[in-house]
Amino acid sequence: MAHVIELRHVDKVYGGPPDVQVLFDINIAIEAGSFNSVVGESGSGKSTLMNIIGTLDTPTAGEVVVDGQSIAMLGRDDLAELRNRTIGFVFQFHYLLPEFTAIENVLMPHAIGRQRPDREAIDWAEELFEFMGVSKVKNNPAGKMSGGQQQRVAIIRALINKPKLVLADEPTGNLDSANTANVYERFRDINQRYGTTFLIVTHDRRIAEQTDRIVEIRDGHLLMDIKK
Numbered sequence: 001m002a003h004v005i006e007l008r009h010v011d012k013v014y015g016g017p018p019d020v021q022v023l024f025d026i027n028i029a030i031e032a033g034s035f036n037s038v039v040g041e042s043g044s045g046k047s048t049l050m051n052i053i054g055t056l057d058t059p060t061a062g063e064v065v066v067d068g069q070s071i072a073m074l075g076r077d078d079l080a081e082l083r084n085r086t087i088g089f090v091f092q093f094h095y096l097l098p099e100f101t102a103i104e105n106v107l108m109p110h111a112i113g114r115q116r117p118d119r120e121a122i123d124w125a126e127e128l129f130e131f132m133g134v135s136k137v138k139n140n141p142a143g144k145m146s147g148g149q150q151q152r153v154a155i156i157r158a159l160i161n162k163p164k165l166v167l168a169d170e171p172t173g174n175l176d177s178a179n180t181a182n183v184y185e186r187f188r189d190i191n192q193r194y195g196t197t198f199l200i201v202t203h204d205r206r207i208a209e210q211t212d213r214i215v216e217i218r219d220g221h222l223l224m225d226i227k228k
Helices: 046-053 076-086 102-111 119-131 147-159 177-194
Strands: 003-014 020-031 035-039 061-066 087-090 165-169 197-202 213-218 221-227
Touching: 003 046, 020 046, 020 197, 020 221, 035 046, 035 177, 046 165, 046 197, 061 076, 076 087, 087 147, 102 119, 102 147, 119 147, 119 177, 147 165, 147 177, 165 177, 177 197
Parallel strands: 035 197, 035 213, 087 165, 165 197
Antiparallel strands: 003 020, 003 061, 213 221
């Protein structure tokens, strides 16, 4: 099966003095259409790993391959274009702009490099709002929604460019248990309905157990990689 992301012998060192190495010889390949998690305690290196997988940071050594393309020789603009086209991000905080409506926030990644969103993108956004159960708030300012609604809108924004991979970093950290369960049900539904690959970064093993593959990182080392 094709791989969306591959990390080959990746190290990450932050310069000092003294130098601090936070990732050691990481090898991971994420298959298209799979539903995965990375689990680890605070300080384990999982956030650094996510940033490298998401091309928000670069490795000190090793290779990162995104959708079959090594990023090593890409310039900043080409890398940003590849990231915007291939990867959607969901964070613990929704990062919606309060002065814009929900649907305006959702369409922003699509509008990059364009003067206005096209009809196809608007129709796709409408479908996602319906699928995520938040159609009634699509024209609300971002600040006029509940926390659960805001996070679901953030998920729609991550999907607007039909990315091959969604990276979710502690995506329910600010939500109650009911909204947390709803978000993970939606992730699974999206994975099954649209074939979108998911990689969920979490410290909560109960959440990781809901995925089909668990990668555990400890002290910067790949400790465990279990496929169910």
